[in-house]
Amino acid sequence: MKILAIAGSNSETSINKQLVTYAASLFENAEIETVDMNDFEMPLYKHQREVESGVPQQAVDLASKIDGAHVLLVALSEHNGTYSAAFKNVFDWTSRIKNRAVWNEVPMLLMSTAPGGRGGLGVLEAAEKRFPLHGGNIVGTFSLPFFNDNFDKENQKISNEEKDNELKEMVQKISAIESILEK
Template sequence: MQTFRLLCLAGSTRTDSYNYALAGTMAKQLSLTGINATLISLEDYPLPLFNADDETEKGLPDNAVRLSKLLAQHDGVFIASPEYNASLTPLLKNTLDWISRVPSDGRDPFNTPVFAIGSASPGKLGGMRSLAHLRQILVALGAIVIPEQISIGSAGNAFDDKGDLTGDREAAFLNNCASKLVQTAQRLKSLA
């Protein structure tokens, strides 16, 4: 069986972030199925606020280049996006903007991996509005984003002490999203 590498991250660095918990739960689910899954925190890749003048004067930040290469090295990426004012976080948007500026030297960070998205929120909508914007941005960057996604409402009660989802419905959505991400990544890798 081929080895598939999947990357999981969250658009939040907040302490006890529900979305980092969701990204961790996805990484755990993928690992349980034998997939090589890696969970990263954007806190480990700080970036300045995107400014084209700074890019011209100082060049690309090292962390933008590192993240671009990291995405391109994986067959699939899961992004958990919090919802801020009915959209994605400034942190996530800024990160995607910087990565999009890195010239591709082989595998493209948006065209190579397959993307899946999810959100966890204390509200009842579960961050659904952020996912529409995130999907739109990723597609504009040339990414393939699977239709299956996961949205966790009332996130304060959604995870147990081990980081697993407490609700059967939410766990089923996570399993479906993980399965479709792996299937799509496998199919596209076999065509390459």
């Protein structure tokens, strides 16, 4: 099984990257590739730029990675209740590739974490509404509130047993769906 783990943040110390990396590690016998938004920096999207220069190669490269995956793990950082500017720009450019849906119906676990009590619920709600319009096949969602209290940074795993079990149940659900699809 090929898993593409995407952290929707360009922070070098992204807590969502830590979460998505941990979630990916829970899959057995999986080939995992983690996407760093910093590898997909592109000019700020604007229609005139697209007309003049076309879609940047980085957007095409990300689309290719999505198409090659069996499962997408997407952990979104929340900036003012929605996506980070870095993620939104990559999403916008990728949506401009002709004859494709951004997520291409690849089964997806959508996640978020934050230092506060809502755990990124605002960005999850926004993505749950928007992603299906762009080929998002959201199999489940997961939110980890109070990241600093619920994630063991030294061992790089969720320390809150209830939340850890919740994520593990999601991983099992996606693994079961993927094994059915492979038959």
